[in-house]
Amino acid sequence: MKKQLFVFFIFIGLIPSLFAQKSITQDERMQWWREARFGMFIHWGLYSIPGGEWKGKKISGIGEWIMKRAQIPVNEYRALANQFNPIKFNAKDFVMVAKNAGMKYLTITAKHHDGFAMFKSNVSKYNIVDATPYGKDVIKALAEECQKQGIKICFYYSQSRDWNEPNGLDNEWDFPKERDFQKYLDEKVKPQLTELLTNYGPIGLIWFDTPMTISKEQAQSLKELVRKLQPECIISGRIGGGIEPDYASTGDNAVPATIIPGDWETPATLNDTWGFKKNDTKWKSAEDLTRLLFDIASKGGNYLLNVGPTPDGLIPDASVKILAQVGEWMKINNECIYGTMSSPFPVEFEWGNITQKPGKLYLGIFDWKKNGLEIEGLKSKVKKVYLLADQSKKSIAFEEIYDKAFDHHRLKIKLPLLAPDKVLSVVVMEIDGKPQVEESICQQANGTVYLPGVMAESMKGDKLVKLNFSSRGGGADNWMDVGTKLTWKFKVDKPGIFKVNIVTSEKGSAESPTWQGDHLVKVIVNGQELQCKIVADRKEFNNRSHYWRKIFTNGGRITFDKPGTYQLTLLPIELTEGKLGFTFREIYLTPVK
Ligand code: FHN
Numbered sequence: 001m002k003k004q005l006f007v008f009f010i011f012i013g014l015i016p017s018l019f020a021q022k023s024i025t026q027d028e029r030m031q032w033w034r035e036a037r038f039g040m041f042i043h044w045g046l047y048s049i050p051g052g053e054w055k056g057k058k059i060s061g062i063g064e065w066i067m068k069r070a071q072i073p074v075n076e077y078r079a080l081a082n083q084f085n086p087i088k089f090n091a092k093d094f095v096m097v098a099k100n101a102g103m104k105y106l107t108i109t110a111k112h113h114d115g116f117a118m119f120k121s122n123v124s125k126y127n128i129v130d131a132t133p134y135g136k137d138v139i140k141a142l143a144e145e146c147q148k149q150g151i152k153i154c155f156y157y158s159q160s161r162d163w164n165e166p167n168g169l170d171n172e173w174d175f176p177k178e179r180d181f182q183k184y185l186d187e188k189v190k191p192q193l194t195e196l197l198t199n200y201g202p203i204g205l206i207w208f209d210t211p212m213t214i215s216k217e218q219a220q221s222l223k224e225l226v227r228k229l230q231p232e233c234i235i236s237g238r239i240g241g242g243i244e245p246d247y248a249s250t251g252d253n254a255v256p257a258t259i260i261p262g263d264w265e266t267p268a269t270l271n272d273t274w275g276f277k278k279n280d281t282k283w284k285s286a287e288d289l290t291r292l293l294f295d296i297a298s299k300g301g302n303y304l305l306n307v308g309p310t311p312d313g314l315i316p317d318a319s320v321k322i323l324a325q326v327g328e329w330m331k332i333n334n335e336c337i338y339g340t341m342s343s344p345f346p347v348e349f350e351w352g353n354i355t356q357k358p359g360k361l362y363l364g365i366f367d368w369k370k371n372g373l374e375i376e377g378l379k380s381k382v383k384k385v386y387l388l389a390d391q392s393k394k395s396i397a398f399e400e401i402y403d404k405a406f407d408h409h410r411l412k413i414k415l416p417l418l419a420p421d422k423v424l425s426v427v428v429m430e431i432d433g434k435p436q437v438e439e440s441i442c443q444q445a446n447g448t449v450y451l452p453g454v455m456a457e458s459m460k461g462d463k464l465v466k467l468n469f470s471s472r473g474g475g476a477d478n479w480m481d482v483g484t485k486l487t488w489k490f491k492v493d494k495p496g497i498f499k500v501n502i503v504t505s506e507k508g509s510a511e512s513p514t515w516q517g518d519h520l521v522k523v524i525v526n527g528q529e530l531q532c533k534i535v536a537d538r539k540e541f542n543n544r545s546h547y548w549r550k551i552f553t554n555g556g557r558i559t560f561d562k563p564g565t566y567q568l569t570l571l572p573i574e575l576t577e578g579k580l581g582f583t584f585r586e587i588y589l590t591p592v593k
Pocket of ligand 1: 062064065209210252267
């Protein structure tokens with residue numbers, strides 16, 4: 001009897017540890033997401049019915065914002081639910097489209113700003129099961145199908161904006177009076193998040209958006225709720241309140257010009273809207289999307305690419321076709337995307353970019369160099385070079401050149417005449433150990449000296465300052481100040497006369513990008529001084545960031561009369577007033593023939 005009692009007490013003592021949740025590290029939480037690199041965003045809701053038109057009028061802007069853009073009264077908008085009957089919806093097809101494209105996670109709008117829940121909710125009858133003739137929970141169907149097909153299911157949830165609720169934020173046309181936002185959080189947001197995190201199995205991440213005035217405590221309480229219900233669930237970048245998310249989100253469609261440390265994601269559209277719009281046919285090409293996918297991975301980010309299903313429940317044909325083409329490329333080349341890390345070089349190359357895995361560098365080349373590719377500044381020993389598309393891994397000839405006088409490494413790769421893929425060809429380089437790159441800037445093989453803002457030393461008076469070059473278009477953020485100057489040191493081995501090209505960037509929203517010029521700047525180099533006004537001598541579509549063009553200003557000419565190490569300083573003399581400031585990106589010094 002004594003022995004039995006002993007065993008009983010041991011068992012009772014073990015109970016708490018049986019139920020205790022295993023704590024999870026941040027690296028463990030982020031592991032699947034870092035491996036994935038590519039996901040599908042789905043913006044689907046009642047707004048797909050008007051599809052960008054209200055009472056016969058085209059409403060400008062993104063489709064899911066129609067309620068606000070057309071100031072549709074709540075009661076009229078809510079009536080759309082009576083028509084919502086997406087009978088053609090098939091969860092299997094949605095997941096297949098994502099899977100065929102090579103996407104590893106799917107983030108669907110469980111509730112967008114219009115307040116309508118695409119899932120069965122006991123918190124509000126304004127949901128797909130209770131308020132529509134369709135009467136079925138599409139989120140449930142998708143969650144189950146994702147689990148079957150090995151895709152992570154993730155939910156978008158608009159935590160602050162809710163145009164359907166008097167206490168939610170941002171519907172001033174129906175609810176102009178004071179609101180009790182805390183009440184809205186307590187009575188709708190938290191209970192609905194609880195439903196989403198308890199009724200649909202393991203959730204990959206919650207994608208919060210547009211936090212607006214949410215306070216630190218309020219945002220923190222949402223984070224704690226997610227952590228309590230599903231400790232493994234990732235919290236996206238836009239939770240707000242200054243609370244640390246699990247990863248950062250760039251602006252919509254914004255691809256940074258440089259590597260960003262840490263975990264981050266670019267959410268992006270396939271055309272110019274998220275929610276379905278009947279007349280938006282401005283589809284991006286599969287070619288551009290594939291290049292962007294690679295470029296984002298090279299800078300250390302994930303790409304979350306959107307589809308906007310129709311009211312009858314189909315992903316638009318054009319989207320399906322484009323994604324399938326991206327998928328064709330992924331089938332051959334996914335090794336250079338999944339689980340890769342950012343390039344060892346801090347900046348992008350004009351020919352493409354680089355991703356890496358231990359012992360391997362993947363050169364994603366979209367501008368094939370039939371006369372050979374030259375890479376400046378790679379110190380690592382190269383063991384073998386081959387095409388990723390070549391299953392036999394036949395070696396490609398290469399030559400490593402070291403210039404002792406300049407302490408400079410140059411690698412010449414003899415590429416085959418024809419690119420294996422006209423969209424993006426991948427060359428694999430097997431290297432010894434961790435990649436080592438030179439820190440100093442060297443003249444390129446074609447004679448150009450490339451001086452990106454991110455590699456400059458920036459000073460304000462005698463203090464080092466940090467300019468941010470990772471926002472839309474890659475131009476400096478908030479450079480409003482004439483006291484700040486940038487300096488680069490670089491090596492020139494082919495001296496001569498050079499044209500100074502100063503590149504700034506457009507900024508603003510993707511729908512209406514803007515640019516601010518007329519600043520007066522000075523360039524000081526090698527005892528020569530040039531002064532110029534920032535004007536748009538040339539505008540170039542930036543295939544990296546798409547919406548925001550690069551603006552080239554001809555800054556004049558300079559001479560380097562002998563090989564050596566030089567220094568160039570850029571300083572503003574007068575900055576025009578305005579919101580954008582000096583959106584400087586980079587300087588190219590190009591040899592004048
Ligand atoms: O207002 C939303 C918009 O409708 C869409 O959901 C995007 C996706 O990133 N987020 C907000 C704007 O940034």
